[in-house]
Amino acid sequence: MKHLASRRLDLDAGESLFFHSKAGSALISSSGTLLVTGAPRWLGEQVVCSDAVLEAGQSHTVHQDGWITVTAQHGGAACILSQPARAPQWETLLSAAMAFFSRFPGITRALRGRYRSAKPV
Template sequence: MPSDLDHTPTVMPLPAGQALRLHVAAGTVLHAAAGEMVLAGPMQWLAGHCHMPQQRLLTGNTWVVPTRGWLTVSALRGGALSVTVPPGWLARLRARLARPWHRPRPAARPVPLPIPDPARQRR
């Protein structure tokens, strides 16, 4: 499911006690601009059991989401969360196509070198 957020940072105010659910892509950067927040998710399967990792963000802390999935952000103290989503595959493809294309140079032809014959030198 694509996110409504783009690759520019989006700042979301979070009053104390409010929770926010986001579907995030791997590589999304979360930055606590102010306040204190607890992040829960994305869900992981470990040894056949569902595990919901938790992360605490204080003012100025940054966290990069390792895998895509749903994330719950709960504000312990009022603050603001900055979310930067990495560009999608279409933006990465456009950036790659915009780069100048260089054709690899052909390899230089080998120059034949004479191999000395030790039998001729013994005479």
């Protein structure tokens, strides 16, 4: 189960906030109008940025890691940014190793049998 770490962002009219966001993060507009400009990416030979306008109560999900800009329009605005919490590095490595070894059941059975028959020192 993924837990979300959230924070509230308050912006005055015309004020922008530029920050790095992870994929899967959600921006929820709680008041005012927000312009969300996504991370730049290559499309053919051009750099493009996706834009989304959020009215109060609307949300936007960030689809890729990168730097995004949130700009308040038409008066002050506020939003809630919810980012997936980072898993500890060892958990990520352990899950990757388990996924890799699950593809080779013969090896894991042989290792398990060898480990069980080992005598204590």
